[in-house]
Amino acid sequence: MNSLPHDRSWLLAKAEPTALFHDSMDRWISAMVADEHGGGDSSEDIVVGRIRAKGNGIIAGISVVDRLVVEHFPDCTVTWDIIEGDEVESGDQVLDISGPAVQVLRCERIMLNILGRMSGIATNTASWVSQAGSMGVACTRKTDWGLLDKWAVHVGGGLTHRLSRADALMIKENDLAALAPGIDEEDVAVAAAVSFIDMESDAEFTVIEVRDSRQAIAAIKAWDSLQVERSGCEKIVLLLDNMGPKGCAEVHQILMQENLRAWCVLEGSGGVVHEDLEQWIDSGVDLVSTSALNRGVSPLDLSMKIVGGD
Secondary structure, X not given: OOOOOOOOHHHOEOOOEOHHHHHHHHHHHHHHHHHOOOOOOOOOOEEEEEEEEOOOEEOOOHHHHHHHHHHHOOOOEEEEXXXXXOEEOOOOEEEEEEEEHHHHHHHHHHHHHHHHHHHHHHHHHHHHHHHHOOOEEEOOOOOOOOHXXXXXXXXXXXXXXXXXXXXXXXXXXXXXXXXXXXXXXXXHHHHHHHHOOOHHHHOOOEEEEXXXXXXXXXXXXXXXXXXXXXXXXXXXXXXXXXXXXXXXXXXXHHHHHOOOHHHXXXXXXXXXXXXXXXXXXXXXXXXXXXXXXXXXXXXOOEEEEEEEEO
């Protein structure tokens, strides 16, 4: 798969999680801890809790669990037996957590929820990526756990897409109405909207939603004019909305015939399901985007048992 602007994982972590990712972790973790209302009582005796996988999958969420323990259960220590992105099988040991029994038991369910959900998303994404071959697979901004979902998709080999509305420019139907009011012809409105783009700040990653080949051609020609003026080479992303594999293939062929295909990244979106991936692969799109990577996904089954203590 060629490099696509939809990979924003570097904004979440490099060698370590970024401030952006830490801020998101802290908000989600704080809510989970608060919902436990203290988590009940137990002794201060030191115990060891061991988490094992009860199913096969890919582990994601290590940095989030580490953040949880450091910030909210500081008397506990976590020792990992795997690294982020490792495959596990049922029975495999994932981690040991040692500390006062009251803290270990209070954080048990939160740890299992984080690891279970994020690992389930990573596992599901890996299945999509394996089936998609050289075609990219991206999630959308339809997330339940925000950047935690995005990171889990990345761990599974998928593309994060833009992390927020501010992360990259996306021009959709409502944006067209705001940017080009009073223009009834949609292809003219698309061209007008593209002409307003600030190329110095947005050329690297701009997405415009189109619904037919006329809009696609109008967008690319307007983009081409802007790039010629600045001697730029970045591609515009055309989000082919609800066209299906057949409709996207038609747009791809028309753009090839018009010698415009090199100026764009084609993203198929809307109603993308795993069973249709073979058709999408043959459609000519560079990637598909779908919330099915991270929504309605079964979590990886994990459990913790107390295995030792002082």
